[in-house]
Amino acid sequence: MKNMVNIGVIGYGYWGPNLVRNFAEIPNAQVTKVSDFKPELLAKAQARYPSIQVTTDCQDIFKDPKIDAVAIATPVSTHFDLALAALQAGKHVLVEKPMTASSEQAKRLIEEAEKRNLVLMVDHTFVYTGAVRKMHDLIASNQLGDIYYYDSVRVNLGLFQHDVNVIWDLAVHDLSIMNYVLPSQPYAVSATGVSHVPGEPENIAYLTCFFESNLIAHFHVNWLAPVKVRRTLIGGSQRMIVFDDLEPSEKLKIYDKGITVNGSSESVYQMLIGYRTGDMWSPKLDVTEALRTEGLHFIECITQGSRPITDGEAGLQTVKILEAATQSMKQRGRLIELNLTEVAA
Amino acid sequence: MKNMVNIGVIGYGYWGPNLVRNFAEIPNAQVTKVSDFKPELLAKAQARYPSIQVTTDCQDIFKDPKIDAVAIATPVSTHFDLALAALQAGKHVLVEKPMTASSEQAKRLIEEAEKRNLVLMVDHTFVYTGAVRKMHDLIASNQLGDIYYYDSVRVNLGLFQHDVNVIWDLAVHDLSIMNYVLPSQPYAVSATGVSHVPGEPENIAYLTCFFESNLIAHFHVNWLAPVKVRRTLIGGSQRMIVFDDLEPSEKLKIYDKGITVNGSSESVYQMLIGYRTGDMWSPKLDVTEALRTEGLHFIECITQGSRPITDGEAGLQTVKILEAATQSMKQRGRLIELNLTEVAA
Amino acid sequence: MKNMVNIGVIGYGYWGPNLVRNFAEIPNAQVTKVSDFKPELLAKAQARYPSIQVTTDCQDIFKDPKIDAVAIATPVSTHFDLALAALQAGKHVLVEKPMTASSEQAKRLIEEAEKRNLVLMVDHTFVYTGAVRKMHDLIASNQLGDIYYYDSVRVNLGLFQHDVNVIWDLAVHDLSIMNYVLPSQPYAVSATGVSHVPGEPENIAYLTCFFESNLIAHFHVNWLAPVKVRRTLIGGSQRMIVFDDLEPSEKLKIYDKGITVNGSSESVYQMLIGYRTGDMWSPKLDVTEALRTEGLHFIECITQGSRPITDGEAGLQTVKILEAATQSMKQRGRLIELNLTEVAA
């Protein structure tokens, strides 16, 4: 593999400029072409980066033999066609979250990438933040003990999407975080939610994930809240975490709190459960911009032929939960099985 | 009706002393007798209030012809028998929440009280706080517009109960608040939750209530959280409320925020939904102790023959939701119909 | 010394009941007599503690040979006369803060107590809280490095006192804390402040204490603030503390933050100062009521003949700063020397 990775970026709306800016600052990567169907957005890209070529036709990117990798930052409904075309053109792919609009599409992309031995990475940005990586490390090194629950709230007065419901827009972040930090995967979901605008997708939703153990995960997402909340609680038998992403500096707090169960009690009337409270600790976190860490990881996977943390499987698992949750929500909480391990098997 | 209402209090554990203290400061009420099966608790009552008679036998209260009303502050499993005996002895009744251990029991008590023309009141204490009464008034005077959602979180590292699950222990507060402040009632529930201590009731739970309109209500209760949260969001088409019960002074914040839906758009690509943000306002609240307001209301209902705000019906409706939620939780979110209007019909 | 210490309490207004309640729960102490010139307050004491004798004449306490110690909870203007009479009657003394209305009075009491070998203790309550004791231990074990500053804010919409200014009412708490946790003493003060009610003492004040080292301490006290703040910052060369007394559980946070000075730079244009940020840590604190810890310490000092942490000297040092600050405030910030070490010398 040559040293410099040439990248084409498709989509220069909200997220594309962040991708271009970050790849521009990575030593062995360069964005050589940007496509968008809106000329005014291309003009902005051109003014900011005079050396980049721009085009309204994404085929110009697929056909360019000098381009090694494609980053896709377009609406979710277009992810599958664009990513498939990129893979078929022999390009490595970094695709926006959610990976695809269906799990069938996600499986098809994974197959294509494996067949061609190309990197397929999903832009689960939060996984590359200092806070989430620290949570992963704390859990992986068993500092929380058995994990009892994962509870997440992500609400604000936010942009109502027309093409996807609030689960696909917001819970996708938290599901990708959960998928990364927890050691096991849910087997079923139950979700509830409603739309407050006729004809539009659900703008408030609640989602429970069930696990084989007594671990439970729950997600509250809402586009119509008067205040902004981004808070996750993770409860373990040894320690518990509060992750408040709106805190400017102390995003992660680890509590040495919990219960102790005294199993040897002879009487049901005795108190079997004791409470334990200790210190709280807020670790210093890496403040590198997540997209930079993620960009470096993508380039490293390409040049070293390694597998991304947020690979196609991670993208597929998240899409499966989004699909099942939407189905459950239509049926007011009906339990939907997930089969998350089928592809890996 | 004579002027002074004589009260017997059954149960002098955690809540009983608060009842006795508050009734002692109400002009036309007096506690004349206290019963508890633990003599050491009666000794404390006697030392604090030398003029009150104490007894280990609650029959002494039922049989006392000078006692007009009985306040019951005992475990929920005993509520039905004690309240029924009190009503049958011709006493007005104030019973701890939850009213009874089943909706069948609650209906039986309502019938008995109606037959005998006695006051039957449930101690839904939060309904008598300044914050909840202000929320009720704001909604009743239509200042929020159409109600879109009711979202409540009540979690902390709390006492694990052995006889009831966390819904019966904590969500009962929020259900009684919702029942009071919202103008309509849910028709079905879906709940999820687990226990983290073998053989013990569920200690974390999530509960969704469905309404005929597009209103949705959700409750998160947890005995095993590292931090204490007591926060309710109410979203309306005109305004939204944040009720944070842990705020020392600004418990209620009313946001002039929301969305506007432009129905006349000709194109699906146009943005149909606008955002509206205005001032926030935190009203001064009545800081009278809730139990004092509630005690005055109980005495007034007795002396004037009026119906309490938190009457048997309010107690029954809450118990019905608790029952249905527990049933749904056992079946991992299965929708359970409520039939809340049956008795009133 | 016999085992049981008999205590007389003078003053049963705001603070007296707390003293009586705490001494009542200490094994080898008992309050045998309470005096107050208001009969209605004595009636409350009698109702609450039937075995205690009450009197409107404090001489009854001084003359009672069975009383070993006297606790004084009266207005500051009366502290000197009452404490002196108690000492002259051979009683150990616990006196409310501020110890006296002048440093001359404080010195006189110290002399009298030393002459008679009696315990003289000042009720600097905060010194006995878990948070302040932890700060003391952290500083004493050199975990903060060199202490750079002590900054305290204590403001709210509080009761305007008529007899003392806001420094004597509020800063006395913070000065007693500073005196306990810092290893050195200030040599001078400069204070500013005003009164907003004609004829009344200053209700807002700012006080700076100067030390021989480059340590500086500052206090902001205010009876007329719209919000309540009780926050102290302590900056050291190695670590820094934030003590927020209004936090329900995490009152103390220790930051591994600071600067590093690179003295070997060859150029004045080079940045000589680096910044260091690390973890934050909030230790579990003892939650015993401060007045209980203090009461136990008072009884222990009496029975074991030891010297209290908050002895007459600690009381005198605080009064000296209060005196000097009031004098400086009258002269709009003029520097006033303190001579804190004169008595000890």
Place this chain on the structure above:
Amino acid sequence: MKNMVNIGVIGYGYWGPNLVRNFAEIPNAQVTKVSDFKPELLAKAQARYPSIQVTTDCQDIFKDPKIDAVAIATPVSTHFDLALAALQAGKHVLVEKPMTASSEQAKRLIEEAEKRNLVLMVDHTFVYTGAVRKMHDLIASNQLGDIYYYDSVRVNLGLFQHDVNVIWDLAVHDLSIMNYVLPSQPYAVSATGVSHVPGEPENIAYLTCFFESNLIAHFHVNWLAPVKVRRTLIGGSQRMIVFDDLEPSEKLKIYDKGITVNGSSESVYQMLIGYRTGDMWSPKLDVTEALRTEGLHFIECITQGSRPITDGEAGLQTVKILEAATQSMKQRGRLIELNLTEVAA
């Protein structure tokens, strides 16, 4: 006056790029030339704005007859020479805060601008924020009643400056805000502070401003705090304000709280002072970037010949307080008179 105002910007370090970006988006203004003595900074300006001319010699700006106005964003020690040269070249001037390194310099610039009928404006950015303008309007419309105090805290772990002390670096913001929102000016200051790095300017300071009325103002600034605080309290006889600049949305809270003084009491022993608490209100604020509002104001003053809100006098008054405070701090709080009204007289 022609329609388009041509601007030269001197200094492209920290603040210069913000000036250029904002003027670039103002319809009837354009930056035509940027100077800086560092070529690498000019290269950045050139890449970002290809149409702008760059130069290492600021004389190129003064000599350019097409340039109407000069914006100066350089270290404070250079402000006077650059601003004077610009005025003498017939250019309108916008100069960074603090206006100059001494009040003598500030007076000289004011004279020069008046003589030549040129706009002289100081970049007191905070004055152009929505929050500060709202505070100004509330006070100007007498909604706070008599102003009792102004209390400001601006602390964090911040960059240690080598050329100016923390008062010149941080308090300058708060003094310019106070100068704008309060209807009167202080007559004297007392300041205390120390340096914790040998040979460097003071890094922590406290400053009191005295007014003819019983209004008092106080400022706490600190480069060495473990947490960031940006909070101002303004107390009035009718209402009080809390301005917390770190709050993401509710920066301003207005409290209907205060005291009432009952002057007709016959006895000094009676409580003369009552407490009043009412609603809290947080107004929606204009969120336009302050520098855009300020830039529009500068251009408007030039084209319409009007006087800026933050004119040379406003800059001079702030510099006078900074000078006096530094002098007072060297003498540990000695009162220094201000003479703020001398020039206007």
